[in-house]
Amino acid sequence: xxxxxxxxxxxxxxxxxxxxxxxxxxxxxxxxxxxxxxxxxxxxxxxxxxxxxxxxxxxxxxxxxxxxxxxxxxxxxxxxxxxxxxxxxxxxxxxxxxxxxxxxxxxxxxxxxxxxxxxxxxxxxxxxxxxxxxxxxxxxxxxxxxxxxxxxxxxxxxxxxxxxxxxxxxxxxxxxxxxxxxxxxxxxxxxxxxxxxxxxxxxxxxxxxxxxxxxxxxxxxxxxxxxxxxxxxxxxxxxxxxxxxxxxxxxxx
Amino acid sequence: xxxxxxxxxxxxxxxxxxxxxxxxxxxxxxxxxxxxxxxxxxxxxxxxxxxxxxxxxxxxxxxxxxxxxxxxxxxxxxxxxxxxxxxxxxxxxxxxxxxxxxxxxxxxxxxxxxxxxxxxxxxxxxxxxxxxxxxxxxxxxxxxxxxxxxxxxxxxxxxxxxxxxxxxxxxxxxxxxxxxxxxxxxxxxxxxxxxxxxxxxxxxxxxxxxxxxxxxxxxxxxxxxxxxxxxxxxxxxxxxxxxxxxxxxxxxxxxxxxxxxxxxxxxxxxxxxxxxxxxxxxxxxxxxxxxxxxxxxxxxxxxxxxxxxxxxxxxxxxxxxxxxxxxxxxxxxxxxxxxxxxxxxxxxxxxxxxxxxxxxxxxxxxxxxxxxxxxxxxxx
Ligand SMILES: Nc1ncnc2c1ncn2[C@@H]1O[C@H](COP(=O)(O)OP(=O)(O)OP(=O)(O)O)[C@@H](O)[C@H]1O
Ligand SMILES: [Mg+2]
Numbered sequence: 001x002x003x004x005x006x007x008x009x010x011x012x013x014x015x016x017x018x019x020x021x022x023x024x025x026x027x028x029x030x031x032x033x034x035x036x037x038x039x040x041x042x043x044x045x046x047x048x049x050x051x052x053x054x055x056x057x058x059x060x061x062x063x064x065x066x067x068x069x070x071x072x073x074x075x076x077x078x079x080x081x082x083x084x085x086x087x088x089x090x091x092x093x094x095x096x097x098x099x100x101x102x103x104x105x106x107x108x109x110x111x112x113x114x115x116x117x118x119x120x121x122x123x124x125x126x127x128x129x130x131x132x133x134x135x136x137x138x139x140x141x142x143x144x145x146x147x148x149x150x151x152x153x154x155x156x157x158x159x160x161x162x163x164x165x166x167x168x169x170x171x172x173x174x175x176x177x178x179x180x181x182x183x184x185x186x187x188x189x190x191x192x193x194x195x196x197x198x199x200x201x202x203x204x205x206x207x208x209x210x211x212x213x214x215x216x217x218x219x220x221x222x223x224x225x226x227x228x229x230x231x232x233x234x235x236x237x238x239x240x241x242x243x244x245x246x247x248x249x250x251x252x253x
Numbered sequence: 254x255x256x257x258x259x260x261x262x263x264x265x266x267x268x269x270x271x272x273x274x275x276x277x278x279x280x281x282x283x284x285x286x287x288x289x290x291x292x293x294x295x296x297x298x299x300x301x302x303x304x305x306x307x308x309x310x311x312x313x314x315x316x317x318x319x320x321x322x323x324x325x326x327x328x329x330x331x332x333x334x335x336x337x338x339x340x341x342x343x344x345x346x347x348x349x350x351x352x353x354x355x356x357x358x359x360x361x362x363x364x365x366x367x368x369x370x371x372x373x374x375x376x377x378x379x380x381x382x383x384x385x386x387x388x389x390x391x392x393x394x395x396x397x398x399x400x401x402x403x404x405x406x407x408x409x410x411x412x413x414x415x416x417x418x419x420x421x422x423x424x425x426x427x428x429x430x431x432x433x434x435x436x437x438x439x440x441x442x443x444x445x446x447x448x449x450x451x452x453x454x455x456x457x458x459x460x461x462x463x464x465x466x467x468x469x470x471x472x473x474x475x476x477x478x479x480x481x482x483x484x485x486x487x488x489x490x491x492x493x494x495x496x497x498x499x500x501x502x503x504x505x506x507x508x509x510x511x512x513x514x515x516x517x518x519x520x521x522x523x524x525x526x527x528x529x530x531x532x533x534x535x536x537x538x539x540x541x542x543x544x545x546x547x548x549x550x551x552x553x554x555x556x557x558x559x560x561x562x563x564x565x566x567x568x569x570x571x572x573x574x575x576x577x578x579x580x581x582x583x584x585x586x587x588x589x590x591x592x593x594x595x596x597x598x599x600x601x602x603x604x605x606x607x608x609x610x611x612x613x614x615x616x617x618x619x620x621x622x623x624x625x626x627x628x629x630x631x632x633x
Contacts, residue, residue: 026268040266054474073473074473075475078474078476084474090468090470090474092463092464092467092471093467094467095460095464096255099254099256099460100464101458102457102460103460103461103464103472104475104476107475107476107477111476112476113477113478114458115485117453117456117459118452118453118456120258120259120456121256121457121459121460122255122259124254143483145254145255157335165474167476174378
């Protein structure tokens with residue numbers, strides 16, 4: 001029996017009259033890749049927003065590593081060990097790729113605030129090496145000194161993934177990490193995700209691309225209309241008539 | 254877009270120091286080498302370089318930094334009155350006190366960002382300005398301004414010598430603050446101020462500030478508490494302003510509330526933008542240009558204009574004088590305003606951006622730069 005690293009308990013969230021999350025319960029096991037699938041507007045991103053402190057739920061709790069996350073500031077939640085790749089890439093467009101990755105690495109090493117006014121960034125070779133290594137793995141090395149803002153959408157997404165990976169989070173939240181990528185890049189991203197899977201990092205991955213979902217997930221939950229309607233291993237989900245009906249519409253998997 | 258190495262930074266420092274210290278020489282042909290103006294260059298340089306640490310790195314546009322300038326000036330004059338005419342304690346107190354006020358004001362104003370932050374800082378500065386004229390008159394001496402008097406206490410000076418005839422003058426351990434020695438003292442402080450700003454720009458801290466400017470949301474979800482970063486930048490820039498204010502009083506021991514007026518806050522915004530916000534050297538260029546032309550334009554009057562247009566036919570000269578006279582003398586601020594409009598519309602990156610464009614034009618003739626190179630050049 002594995003440990004539960006994240007537990008979402010009875011979370012409700014409404015926007016006006018719209019119930020975006022409704023009696024949401026979910027347990028994520030440590031070290032597993034947990035995929036969340038569901039139709040557009042099901043509440044997948046909203047669920048992640050609640051987990052990282054971007055949104056306060058109307059009620060319910062989110063427990064990470066035995067600690068309640070509700071009411072904590074976003075930076076405290078990140079420092080606790082949760083990093084997120086957003087659905088629309090959130091990077092630092094005015095900095096170089098290398099600086100983007102180095103900045104995130106500093107956050108993990110130095111904490112939420114550190115006044116190192118007089119060190120030179122160019123002397124931070126240890127962090128720079130680590131950043132370069134990750135950029136190499138993700139295939140962005142060579143562009144490390146260009147503006148992150150000049151990247152294509154797919155490359156921005158990969159950069160954001162690199163920024164999260166360099167933090168070695170306990171829990172990595174991926175909101176459609178391959179959307180907008182060419183097939184070739186999608187495959188590379190899958191390879192990378194498989195590789196870090198062996199590292200034991202827990203991941204929640206939201207994905208519409210079933211090819212990606214079934215290649216990486218240990219466990220799949222189906223979210224529809226703000227609540228989990230089915231949960232199980234990939235095989236169980238494939239075989240579930242309820243899922244076929246609610247989400248996949250009988251499509252072949 | 255690489256962060257420069259320490260070696261490259263040192264080369265820049267050497268060149269910068271050389272250029273600043275030789276100002277009396279190379280500004281001679283421009284007629285701008287007299288001490289008063291040179292001191293102004295250096296003092297406003299400190300103000301703008303510090304302001305750029307806040308505005309340039311974090312993007313937070315403060316419209317109230319003149320308040321710290323004023324606080325620095327009042328503090329310095331009080332130090333001259335109570336302690337000693339030596340500028341060292343005066344400057345130390347100016348920097349500390351304005352830093353303290355910046356901490357307080359920053360703590361409140363940084364609760365908001367964008368235009369609301371700007372308005373809050375403006376409101377605070379105008380409050381300080383009004384207080385200086387009203388409730389705080391015992392400290393500021395109201396409209397007359399705070400001045401030295403012969404019977405001031407000057408405790409430290411009295412320990413060593415009797416009060417002399419007439420008003421004493423400011424000095425730094427025997428070096429007078431007037432004339433060229435005054436300029437060199439300001440210049441050395443400017444070089445130190447620039448050095449500190451350069452270190453901050455190229456430190457992890459400075460890069461984090463630029464990251465906040467670039468995407469504060471990302472910063473928060475990356476694990477940073479952005480508020481103390483912003484507050485630190487605010488306090489540092491406030492201390493720079495305090496030092497500049499202290500130096501203004503040190504070169505001319507008089508402090509008035511008009512130093513805190515919004516026009517003074519606006520001027521530093523203008524200098525920074527004109528030169529190139531967020532670049533190391535830009536604000537210094539902005540200061541040089543604005544103070545140089547202020548010096549020329551505000552000295553002009555109608556008579557001088559008539560002389561300047563003397564080569565034209567009479568009727569044309571009259572037309573030209575009528576057209577240009579609103580822009581000179583008292584009208585200098587009109588020129589400044591017009592200049593600002595032109596810069597913001599046509600060259601929002603300031604002179605530094607203009608120079609980059611020219612550089613690119615030239616290098617293009619030799620070789621078409623690749624897209625990555627293009628992206629690299631616009632950095633820093
Ligand atoms: N900040 C908000 N304010 C109002 N409504 C919102 C907000 N965020 C999300 N919603 C609504 O909540 C519902 C769930 O949105 P959410 O973004 O979580 O869906 P999703 O499952 O991520 O969909 P997609 O697959 O399209 O990304 C949608 O109907 C959306 O319009
Ligand atoms: Mg979504």
